[in-house]
Amino acid sequence: MRGTLFADAPDGFPRSRGDAFAVVDARGTVTNWTPGAERLLGWAAAEARGPVSRLLWSRADGARLAGLVCPEHSVFLGPLLLRHREGTPVGVVLWGHPLAPDQWLLQAENAEAVRHDDLLGALLHGLFTESPFIIDVFDTDLCFLARNDSRIRATGFPDDFVGRTMREVSPPGLLDADAFEARQRLVLTSGRAMIGSEVRGRDPRDPDRDTVWSETILPLRGADGDVVALAHMVFDLTTEARARERLDLVNEASARIGSTLDVLHTAQELTDVAVPRFADFSYVNLLDTVLGGEEPRPGPVAETVPLRRAAATMVPDGPARTVVSPGEVDHFASMPGTPAARALATGKPVLLTGEELLVELEAADPVRAQLIRGFAVRSWLLVPMFARGAALGVVLFVRFSRAHSFEADDVLLAQEFVARAAVCIDNASRYTRERATAMTLQRNLLPQRLPLLATVETASRHLSRGSHAGLGGSWFDVIPLSGARTALVIGEAGGRGLHSAVSMGRLRTAVRTLADLDMAPEELLTHLSDQVKRFQDEQGGPTPGAAAPTCLYAIFDPITMRSLMASAGHAMPARLSPEGEVSVTGTPATPALGTGGVPFECAEMAHADGDLLALYTDGLLAPESGGGAVLRLGEALAGAGASAGSEPGEVADETLRRLVPGGHPGEDVSLLVARLHRLPPDRYATWDLPDAPESVGRARGLVTGKLAEWELAELEFTTELLVSELVTNAIRYGSPPVRLRLIRDRRLICEVGDGSSTSPHVRRALETDEGGRGLYLVSQLASLWGTRYHARGKTLWAEQPLPAPDGAPDDT
Template sequence: MDTSNTENGDPVGASQGVTSVSGSVPGGGPHAFDGLAAAVLDDQGAVVGWTGTAQDLTGFRADEVHGRPVRELLADLPRDLHRATQLPATGRVRLRHRCGNTIDVTFRTTRVSGSAAFLVLAAPTLHAADHQHGAALLRALTAQNRITIALHDTDLTTVQTNAMPDTLDGRPVQPGTRLNDALCAEDAESIEAVLRQVLETGIPVLGRNQHVSWRHRPVPRHALSLSAFRLEDARGRPTGVAALYTDDTGLRARRQLDLAREVAERVGGSLDVVRTAHDLADVLVPAFGDLAVVDLAQAVFDGDEPPERLGGGDLHLRMAALVPATAAWPAGIKSGNLVPPLSDHPLLRRFQQGETVVYGPDDFGALIGGRQLVEQLLPHDAHAVMAAPLYARGLTLGAIVVWRTGLSEPFTEDEVDLMRQIASRGALAMDNARRYTREHRAAMALQQSLLPPATTDTAAAETAGVYLPTGRGAGTRGDWYDAIALPSLRLALVAGDVIGHGIPASATMGRLRAAIQTLSDLELEPDELLTRIADLVQRLAAEASPGSHDAMGATCLYAVYDPVTRRCAMASAGHPPPVLVRPDGTAEAVGILPGPPLAVCGMPYETTTIDLEPGSVLALYTDGLVHLGPHHIDDGLRRLTDALATSCRPDRALDDTGRALLGDLVDEAPRDDATLLLARTRAVPAEDVAHWQIPVDPAAVSEARAWATRQLTAWGLADLLFPTELIVSELVTNAIRYGRPPAELRLIRHHVLVCEVTDSNSAQPRLRRARTTDEGGRGLFLVAQLAERWGCRHGQNSKTIWSEQTIQCSAD
């Protein structure tokens, strides 16, 4: 074999004219076998031909190796080559380099036709492995039937593709062609512009949406996803572009199904209209558009029905949600802003008739009116807008507006259909939230109207009540508190919790509160009052419809504090115990034995009586304050007790203390209503109370009058002497005549003068109108005329008839 042509060049076939798989030769591009070393060996294994690439690989010139056995160039001779009588077809050895290093190479041999010589081709093993892996990857890609891969040379001619040569079958190109041979001219030009940009800049394109039509079949258009990257040789020189095409039609359908499913899962979980709007906008970005805003009619925020409106003008819309919250929006667009008046545009009319509309920046400008507003409200680089009405039960609640910006694709018809479905589901969720808002506002208004004033100030105590409604979707739950002023300066404290929620629970709470106030005027003992309330609840439950039974049960704590005796009597119907904070700062839960809830009859209630020092704080609450998340009710009660001991200071107002406690103990979105009633007790000074034991003697009436006269004179109440003498005379006369000993007369001075006569006969006195000829029967009638009010209360074995007269403050 003549080797003169290989000494300073590549052997024929080593680096010249390698054809592609399709059989064509890349025009003007680098060759696949650049850098492949070649040598020619005679039949004895001596070097007779040496290429320049072999010199580059080993550092030896041709004259240095010519005629030498090739084994001298090997750093280590494998055992199989020691025993071999001829060179193997392929293998891997380590070559010596002229500088002393070694090179791991992979070689292949072949006999030269018509000669005893061998051609040896070698390349560094690392480069050979890269080539093998690349070839394997290319074979794997070209074998995919769902991905079309095309290799283009620097002229964008297709040199290799896995598209079938006889049919396009949804694939864009064929080998040896240009894109315009397969695609419509406009689509081919669009794709070639992308590929040329990749070839020039080296910046790859990933997942670009392209809509194309085949040249021989323009309809229908197909959605493709194009990814492209530049091909380079070992020296970094561009050799072409690789393009991957996937049919995106099915993928888009799956994405749309996924988006519809995500809307169904995420939208509607909240009963707050603003939160629902945010959920809806969050789902749409970036899956459906680059920017999204949800506008709602102002009435929707309040739970009301928006008015019907047709035509332009101020539509009273407010931006409820913007996504993303800050980026890409002009400074004039902020959450909570009012939507400016709109022109009476045909697009607006179509929208108001329930149609989803798509328009561009020019139409947007026509809707807004005025170039200045367009610059303030048009998102940067926006090119397409889709607006869908939130339409439910014949009401247009608002709108979903989605923007596409930059290089994103325009909206398609199937996306318009998808938006109709999303808007329909979003409108239903929004309407549910709106209706809940309306019911919640009504229940809150009803409950607030039924609750007493937040603070009271009486002779017995100063009180402060705090109510925090639930933050969940269940609405108000009928928790209440009350502070009821009773005769003889006493004070009733009430805390209750109705089972159920919403307006039915608030209505039941109002009925129970009214009943307790009525029964408290009878001055019953706490256990007796709860027994009667339980009977009432049973009657209400029997009268209620089956769907309202859940709002007919309740728990209740009823306590009565007497500032004269400084004692507090209380009973519980399934309600948690009150917490007592003493003046020294120590706190503990009162050891009270609770009876059954008010919906359960047949079990007795028990009255517990405790002594209270002046300045003590009694805290009544509902279980929403101690049932906190994973905490057990006992843990919650301990937390409340510790917090009360820390917060209830004499120098701090009770209403401030109550609000601070609820803020510290209750989550931002409590699972249940939380109610707290704080009462700081007072006491009537001993010098303002006078007692006189009534003898069993009719003559004691005059003595009682004289004693009352002396006491009122000592108190400086001379203006009340005459009516008080008459009241004392009548009450003491009745006690002697109809009562049982022992009997007692008591006078109490505060802002009123209280006159009480107690005896051991529990019979109820009756007020009647005496006839002209009657000799008696006018005593209580006379008392009722002289006093501001009067009444009778019963103890366990006694009764007390009392009267009150207003003490006039003298001017200085």
């Protein structure tokens, strides 16, 4: 410890101490005794005179002491036990000093007191000469009184520091002198210690990085309790602080990297975390297989594999020019023998100085070498990125504006958050791959193209959820039915991902199968709901947390210009009239598919020629619902109808633009727009026939005449056969009334209805049977045929393709 406070202290600690003295002559007789000795052993001076051996606890100590004393100088006689007047032992430490020829002065001190003083001395010696702490003592004017010579004290302090303040003697930039003096004054005025404050400064030995200290200021009090000085103790926490900063960076990387399931966004998050806290420039190069969502192959990477720039971040004041832009192939990194190739081959990071990097670049990439030379790159760290044993790419960190190169701890830190980012990028790549698979499956399960119908013009649009959300299960369909009718279907399978896409495919298949049976909408939904229950039973019950499937089924008849529709938990369609008015048919609330409850009900809607019908899923109006959402849909549909052309596709596009800005909905969106047209009266004919065998011949004549009018004479023969068999079947097995209808739509349709609900079926007649071949003949002549039931009986129908116009393909 140096300073005026300790200026008179001798080197080392005194070897003799205590006020107990005795004078002993050459014969070992005590001749003099001091009051201090009387206090120590209880013997008065008169009692103590005599042989010194009387005062020893062990008489053997007398001979030992006689051999230790020296007539030339003082000697330490060591610890021993003396006898107290009361007969108890007293531990002391004894010194001998020569007085005169044949006389010695013995000095004793209580051994416990000596031990206490030695411990105190050792403590002071450790604190002020060997302590890892910086220790200063200041007076009440904030001037130095003393300081220790700690090895961690910054360089640049003068030797003549006593009587001067820290502001006057500290090296420039070491600390904030104003803040330090404010802390000193606070302790002086409050009398309370300030313990463990973290302060930062710049040590002259390392001027480019903060040095962190833990500072304690203690008040030193006099006998009256007043503060007479300040003790200032400092411990260097720089190593711990930098380790904490590295840990904070790892934690920040864990929190910020991987916020989405997008590969490029995740790569950008990695470089944004690294710059500027860890590096001045950083980029991520990924393999094309990773960016494309392909399964990476474990094991070594070929030396010529292309690496594509996925993300890059530069400090704001860094060079603006870069060699490779995001999305481009980094040709240097993709070359064999480069640091990137070595890192991918070995799985170990590559750390180069600026000079070493220039050597690598001079021959392979002179343009980049020139840039590196202009950057004055100090340190270049390339870390390979692996996940599940497969290479994903490389991450580069560059320092050029800071004085310190990457150290061993920095390499470990870079590997840590690159490894964390690798997991996130691998997850994002796998998600991209699985999502692409699911979307491909979903696209293949949706109609690839809608049928071209004369009475219904349709257009569909399907938007999947945003790229960071799970795939939904919305779907739609357009199904041609008998009698020139058309079924319009839309629904949602519920759930997310592949399971939802598969469920959607099963629902669509089930609806098509039931639609072929020509069921009424409410009856079809009842059967579909039962089928959903069977699906759920196969899977062990409904999927937890998934919404129940919904469906809307509508049948449009272009002859009556009416639609019948039923809903299973789905929104009803919106109708846009040719005059621009929007309306929605309301039906009682019905349960979703597979949930049971109240039966499904059928609603009817009348149409004008040119009406526009819009069927949609809830995602179109999300997150709104209820009346406000329907009003918003009406406004968008009316606006789309007014601004767009008459084509349903144009109306659909404009509606989506108004309701889903940007084209990235929060939920799957399906929109089916249908323009409805009346079938012209000259394209169909209806006749009521008497319930008599003669009606068969009349029916053939009526049909022949109509075909001649339609210029379809080449279909007369097969049509007469079909009509003969259908009418004969109705008269023989059915009941009145019997009605014949001939429709010329995209195909020629023959329908015969009667009042019976008896189900006809095809059977194989024996050679000896006189009848039973009618429906078999119908099945052979017609391209499609079937039966549909209604409230007053049934209708048998059969379709034939129309002759193809010259140069046009036959519609089969």
